[in-house]
Structures are given as C-alpha cells and as structure tokens.
Amino acid sequence: GENVEQHPSTLSVQEGDSAVIKCTYSDSASNYFPWYKQELGKRPQLIIDIRSNVGEKKDQRIAVTLNKTAKHFSLHITETQPEDSAVYFCAASRGGYSTLTFGKGTMLLVSP
C-alpha cells in the first residue's frame, strides 16, 4: 500500500518568514495530493491540493509543488502569520475509489 513520509515533524519560524513542509510517497500510481490544516482543537480542513498533471499550484500565500519523478511534493507558505500556526498534513491518493493516505503531520509554530 501507499506510504507517505512527512518532514519535519515540527517547524518553528518567525512571523514573515517562509515555511516549507516536504512529503514523499511510495506508490507511483498516486496522482492526487491534498494538504490539510488542523488548528488546535479543531477539525482538519483542506487548504490546497494538486493533481499529478500539474507541477505547481498557488493560492495566495500558499503553494504546492510536485515532483513525480522523485515522488515528493511540498507545501510552501510565504509571509507566515501567527494564524498559520497549526498541524499540517499531506496526503496521497490514486483517485478513483482509493482512499487518502496521510503523513504524520507537521506542527508549524509562527512566532510574532
């Protein structure tokens, strides 16, 4: 089955800095890669996703890049703000009727 590794497990940055979270996946058939954000005590929510026919996708301060050859994808957050502090989960799926396999999460701490 699919295995998703996520690094780092914890990331501390100063407000205004950029943050990068990296994930690798094992199943070359995976073609959908969403990112979920979970604030403390709240439910995970989708923040951005990318399909394998696209190399990069941006949405305001966040972007995701995908390298299919290396089987890794990354989340980039620019101009971080304290409200970006949360746990971020990457995931991978083959699409179709398959399910999401999640990484173990990255706790991002943004200090004012």
Place this chain on the structure above:
Amino acid sequence: KAGVTQTPRYLIKTRGQQVTLSCSPISGHRSVSWYQQTPGQGLQFLFEYFSETQRNKGNFPGRFSGRQFSNSRSEMNVSTLELGDSALYLCASSSGGDGYNEQFFGPGTRLTVL
C-alpha cells in the same frame, strides 16, 4: 449546508467494553471515512463506506467495524476495548464519486479507555 457532526464528542470507557460512535455526513454526501488520530501517528485510515457498502478498509484489527445506513449516516464500533484504542476518532464525508473529492471532517469523538 450543515457540517459533519459526530456524537458523542467525548467518551470514557474501561478495557474490555465496547463502544459505538456515530457520524452524520453533509447532506448529499454518500461517502464516509473514519480515521483514528493519535499524537505522532497522524490520521490512520480505518474504513470508508459508500452507499452502505464498505469500499475500503485500513489495517486495523477486526475489533473495529462500521456500517452505513441508507441516509448515509455511519457508525463505527470498537469491541473489547484496549488502552491503545484511546484516540480522537474523526469521520469525514465527501460527495464520494472518486478519490479527488474534498473530505469534510467532523469535530471528532475523543475516546479514553481506562
């Protein structure tokens, strides 16, 4: 639309007991997935139901089971509880047509096994 709801929000049980958790998906969503969340382990997939049929199953023992009703509401059951079953159990619903659909999570049920 109302979001995904889960009941109860908190449960305390003792080892050996069984427990049933409930999940009501967003109206119109036919897929419900269940996850176990523990510190350091992320979101581990339990199973997914679509139109009352279990479509996918994760690597959990047979003590974990689930079902889905005709109105798409889902329940999961854990029998013979163990201390290691203490976790936040999240359900998520999606329109379910394929694996590209956004999953909408419920608030979770916090299960503590003593």
